[in-house]
Amino acid sequence: MKPILHISIVLYCLSNFWQVFAINFSTAQWGENLSKFKLGTFSGLDKYTFSKSEGYQTDSLLVIHNDKIIFEKFDNGYKKNQKHRIWSISKSISALLIGIAIEQKLLSLDDLVHQYYPMVNKKYSDKLKLKHLMQMSSGFDWSEGYESNPLNSDVINMLYINQHIDMATYTASRSFKYPPGKTFHYSSGETNLIMGILKKTMNKKKYDNYPWEKLFDPIGIKTATWQRDLSGTFVGSSYLFMSPQDLARVAYLVLHQGMWNNKQIVSKSFIEYLFNLAPSILSTVLKGKDHNDSYGAQWWLNKDIKSKKKKRSFKSAPEDTILGLGHHGQLMIIIPSEDLIIIRYASDKDGRIDIDKMLSLVLKAIK
Secondary structure, eight states: OHHHHHHHHHHHHHHHEEEEEETTTTTEEEEEEEEEEOOTHHHHHHHHHTTTSSSSSEEEEEEEEEEEEEEEETTOOOOTTEEEOOHHHHHHHHHHHHHHHHHTTSSOTTTTGTTTTTTTTTTSSTHHHHHHHHHHHBBBOOOOOSTTTTOOOOOHHHHHHHGGHHHHHHHHHHOOOOOOTOOOOOOHHHHHHHHHHHHTTSHHHHHHHHIIIIIIIGTOOOEEEOOTTTTTOOTTTTOEEEEEEHHHHHHHHTTTTETTTTSSSSHHHHHHTTTTTOOOHHHHOOSSSOOOOOOOOEEEEEEOOOGGGGGHHHHSSSOOEEEEEEGGGEEEEEGGGGGGEEEEEOOOOOOOOOOOHHHHHHHHOOO
């Protein structure tokens, strides 16, 4: 009888662990259990994503389809409401705050950066605009290497060494390597400069509360912690923490074009702007085989670029896929045509998950 008992216990635990939930946004809470998870549907995804033999470490995976949680699992000691550093997904959320500020007439994408940071090098100070920072095309001379090149890394120097005192000023003081708007070059410094510009449009108290008052509280986020540098600027590039379900709220807002509970939190036109291909992508020769061939404004895209004869990075997913991607494997993936949200938290240090393979397993499971 013992083997039968053990199997019964396992099946009971599985059926209660993988469940389908409704989302009740009118109360800003995840809804009650609707139906049991169909055993086997996500076995391939589960096995691959939580593999212990490939070097990557998935801490949590959350999949939402048609406004229902269809998969949710935690590992490595992480719990449901535990916050996790989202690294560069912070950039994508910073962009939403800029959209809100623009709607309030606090900022314009055509604002010159030197209006806020006069130390911008005079070579192109009359050309560099906020929109160039948003699309990673400032032209600043910048090295974004982490573990691969720490001694010559501007981002390491900014985040961890001398320049953490005022990251925006550090970035604004860089020399130019290219004219603004002409060359795509990914830079965490540009996002921190964006957040510094936002700070200069309001008083300290308003800035301190701005992410919560304008974004987090209206969509029911309860776990957010956002670290700042010593000048008081939110580290928009890297230092935002929240739980998986709270990050899913951000994804849901974007999926629904900035609308939450019949209230427009971020304008639809700005959401559309975020996901237009940055013009500098078309004029830049990009190197490497990573996800760096299509970018909007602080968000990664998955577009075929016909003029460059470049296929999208994640071939298993459609072209309308939009992504927030963070160091060590953090993922926020939104596929509007599939009404799909994927949130992955991870500690990938010895290996990297194949995002395209993971996407193919998710898309196969929901068909």
